[in-house]
Amino acid sequence: xxxxxxxxSRHSVRQFINKPIADDLREKLEKLIKECNEExxxxxxxxxxxxxxxxTFLAHYGKFENARNYIVLAGxxxxxxxxxxxxxxxxxxxxxxxxxxLNTCWVAGTYGKGKCKSELADDEKRVCIIAIGYGANExxxxxxxxxxxxxxxxxxxxxTWFRNGMVAAMMAPTALNQQKFFxxxxxxxxxxxxxxxxxxxxxxxxVKYNFEAASGHKCR
Ligand SMILES: Cc1cc2nc3c(=O)[nH]c(=O)nc-3n(C[C@H](O)[C@H](O)[C@H](O)COP(=O)(O)O)c2cc1C
Numbered sequence: 001x002x003x004x005x006x007x008x009s010r011h012s013v014r015q016f017i018n019k020p021i022a023d024d025l026r027e028k029l030e031k032l033i034k035e036c037n038e039e040x041x042x043x044x045x046x047x048x049x050x051x052x053x054x055x056t057f058l059a060h061y062g063k064f065e066n067a068r069n070y071i072v073l074a075g076x077x078x079x080x081x082x083x084x085x086x087x088x089x090x091x092x093x094x095x096x097x098x099x100x101x102l103n104t105c106w107v108a109g110t111y112g113k114g115k116c117k118s119e120l121a122d123d124e125k126r127v128c129i130i131a132i133g134y135g136a137n138e139x140x141x142x143x144x145x146x147x148x149x150x151x152x153x154x155x156x157x158x159x160t161w162f163r164n165g166m167v168a169a170m171m172a173p174t175a176l177n178q179q180k181f182f183x184x185x186x187x188x189x190x191x192x193x194x195x196x197x198x199x200x201x202x203x204x205x206x207v208k209y210n211f212e213a214a215s216g217h218k219c220r
Contacts, residue, residue: 003213006098007168011139013103015065019134020049025100029132032096033071036089042075043124044089046132052115054131057058062110067131070107072118074126084194087205091169091172095213103135106173106206108199110159125201142177144170151183165215167192172210175199181207183219190219 001009021029026048033044047053054067071093073086073114096102108128118126147155147166158166164182169192174180180195181204190211194204211219 001099003095003099004164004168006095006168007171007210007214009138010014010094010098010104010171010173011141012105012173013069013106013135013137014063014105014131016067016103016131016135018066018068021069021102021133028100029071029093029097032093036092040075040085040089041079041087042085043120044071044073044086044093044212045053045119047117049199050117053112053117053129056110056112056115058110059112062107063078064105064110064131067133069132069137070111070116070129071132072116072126072129074118074120074124074198077125078088078123078210081123081201081205082125083127083199083201084208087202087207088209089205090128090130090202091209096208097132101134102132103138104175105131105139105200106175108175108202115204128199142171142173145179150179150181153183153185161215161217162190165211165217165219168210168214169207172203172207174203174206178203183211186220190217192219 051068054064073090180197180200194200
């Protein structure tokens with residue numbers, strides 16, 4: 001499965017089967033998380049076999065079943081773009097997990113915050129977590145805003161790379177499926193901005209990752 005297929009087939013999965021993640025996949029995930037931490041200066045870590053984090057009213061309300069593994073996305077509070085950076089590197093992990101045959105769901109609200117096993121220093125903050133495991137289903141395609149509400153380039157003026165980026169951006173997970181981002185073109189470079197709202201900076205990082213992965217062009 002290539003990255004574009006991973007972007008297309010990824011949907012939030014909240015129901016998992018009761019099977020521990022295989023050892024070889026654990027190794028791959030840990031290597032990937034280490035790489036992301038080294039590159040980003042963040043402090044991501046993975047917690048296996050801890051269903052307690054999802055054993056709360058909120059998690060049940062959010063329809064989580066058999067969720068027992070999660071990646072904690074955290075970093076130093078002093079990092080100015082902490083939320084966006086967590087979004088960007090978290091999405092890299094989500095898409096690689098999809099390619100490994102695992103399923104995921106970004107979770108910022110519906111989990112037990114007091115029960116989450118984060119290993120954090122005082123100067124660090126947990127931004128959100130990503131539930132991960134073998135899905136009991138593949139999730140569902142989300143409804144998207146039309147492309148003309150998400151960028152200001154007219155269809156007939158859109159270059160192929162930009163269109164590929166937009167299609168992937170529209171498939172990106174965003175909190176409450178809010179899609180509060182907007183893409184413009186400045187000197188042949190895509191510029192993605194977040195509108196005001198809850199968690200829109202995490203979404204921004206996620207959307208940027210999807211756009212870059214599918215278009216092959218760095219964006220700003
Ligand atoms: C930053 C962020 C936070 C999220 N928090 C939650 C959450 O607390 N509970 C939940 O069930 N889903 C959560 N989601 C999943 C979104 O609801 C989901 O990504 C969105 O509806 C789009 O659907 P899709 O991921 O299937 O494409 C979150 C997603 C993102 C990106």
